[in-house]
Amino acid sequence: MLYRPMGRTGDxxxxxxxxxxxxxxxNGRIDEARTERQIVSAxxxxxxxxxxxxxxxNGKSEAVLGKILAKGYRDRVLVATKLPLPLVHSRKDMDTLLDTQLKRLQTDHIDYYLMHMLTGMAGWQRLKQLGVEDFLERARQAGKIRRIGFSYHGGKDQFPRIIDDYPWEFCQIQYNYFDEHNQAGRDGLEYAAAKGLGVAIMEPLRGGFLVGKMPPAVQAVWDRAPVKRSPAEWALRWIWNHPEVSLLLSGMNEESHIAENIRIAGEALPQSLSAAELALVGEVKETLGKMMKVGCTGCGYCLPCPAGVNIPLCFSSYNDKYLFNDRMPQFNYLGFTAGVDGGQPSYASLCRNCGQCEKHCPQRLPIRRHLQEVAADMERFYFKPVMGLVRGYFKIRGLFKGARQAEH
Incomplete structure (x- = not known):
């Protein structure tokens, strides 16, 4: 495993x-046994x-992580968590939320504490008016938090203003080869590093968009590389090639992915990609950009939708249809959004045009307009009749299965 300094923190x-x-x-819940094996192995x-x-x-991640680390691992790691800004309405809320998080994590201190999901100066000014600076200083003096930072999901113009307004020690930004100039972007990365901040990178694989099965046109570019690497390895190495990056965060939940990521993290030195390799990544970016319909990362911040629309799933199916020139995403869209798993329908045309989702979207996407595009393209005249038949089939099947079980 390679290590880098986290800015001026000394860590x-x-x-x-x-x-x-x-x-x-x-079964819809965190698999705690498997999670523990994965985390301990890492x-x-x-x-x-x-x-x-x-x-x-849904509030369980902190508790599960705390439970695992309490088994003799807490002193071996640095824990980062975040003040949930939507729940902060007073100075007292900040203390209450932090104490709740400490209890969940079964620890007396949090190493890296972030203001979660700042999108611009307005959100930061609101926190300041509520007394966040006093809260952070008192929490630090009490030993409850060690390092103070923020995660950012806004435009590039607001990012340096936030950095210059408080003595932050680190920040967390979205960055990957596809989003090199989106949100804080390369300019923000370099600005934060020049100010001495540690920089953690989120969405390095763009919610999985940059890995897995690649469209044939994209895979053809990767296949030309003299050194054969998976799409995930290319994406991770591109980020670690930047000396300004302290670390990247990977939402790992498959053993094979963890093993691959750890292997790469033992090899990926800054400025180790050649000019030819960087050009290859640029070609992949250009190819993907021409094929993609909606720039959704699948982060889920737009949820829950009051109308029940599964927005990330709608966009994912829509993108897949054009990225892979395949009819299967159309069938998947029908099956996944019809509610055949016992849930409620979640297709795009359920949108009520309320706009709540757009207020929370880190990408600032015109979600409502895109949902209209998805509905027009993916929900042809036969969609709702077929959906009704599918739901009816599974409902009858469930009733039949229940009757048979009752007989036994």
């Missing part, structure tokens, strides 16, 4: 940080930075 962090937003699940192989948040896994 040496593993260049691979463990994101606890997408832990493995079973610690034993040198990962020393774990990032969670109040809202992750």
């Amino acid at each position: 040496q962090v593993s260049i691979l940080g463990y994101g606890c937003m997408r832990l493995p699940q079973q 610690i034993e192989q040198g990962v020393n930075y774990f990032d969670t948040a109040y809202f992750y896994h």
Whole structure:
């Protein structure tokens, strides 16, 4: 495992940080046994930075991580979590939320504490008016938090203003080869590093968009590379090629992915990609950009939708249809959004045009307009009749199965 300094903090962090937003699940809940095996294995192989948040896994991520680390691992790692800004309405709320997080994490201190999801100066000014500076200083003096930072999801113009307005020690930004100039972007990365801040990178794989099965046109570019690497390795190495990056966060939940990421994190030195390799990545970026319909990362901040629309799933199916020139995403869209798993329908045309989702979107996407595009393209004249038949089939099947079980 390679390590880098976390800005001016004096901490040496593993260049691979463990994101606890997408832990493995079973029956709709965190699979705690599997999660523990994965996290302990990562610690034993040198990962020393774990990032969670109040809202992750509906509030369960902090508690599960704390339970695991309490088994003799807490002193071997740095824990990062975040003040949930939507729940902060007073100075007292800040103390109450922090104490709740300390209890969940079964620890007396949080190493890296972030203001979660700042999008501009307005949000930061609101916190200041509520007394956040006093809160942070008192919490630090009490030993409850060690390092103070923020995660950012706004435009590039607001980012340096926030950095210059408080003595931050680190920040967390979205950055990957596809989003090199989106949000804080390369300019923000370099600005923060020049100010002495540690920089943690989130969404290095753009919510999985940059990995897995690649469209043939993209895979053809990767296949031309003299050194054969998976799409994930290319994406991670591109980020670690930047000396300004302290670490990147990967939401790992598959053993094979963890093993691959740790292997790469033992090899990826800054400025180690050649000019030809960087050009290849640029070609992939250009090819993907021409094929992609909606720039959604699948982060889920737009949820829950009051109308029940599964916005990330709608956009993912829509993108897949054009990225892979395949009819299967159309069938998947029908099956996944019809509610055949016992849930409620979640297709795009359920949108009521309320706009709540757009207020929370880190990408500032015109979600309502895109949902109209998805509905027009994916929900042809036969969609709702077929959806009704599918739901009816599974309902009858469930009733039949229940009757048979009752007989026994």
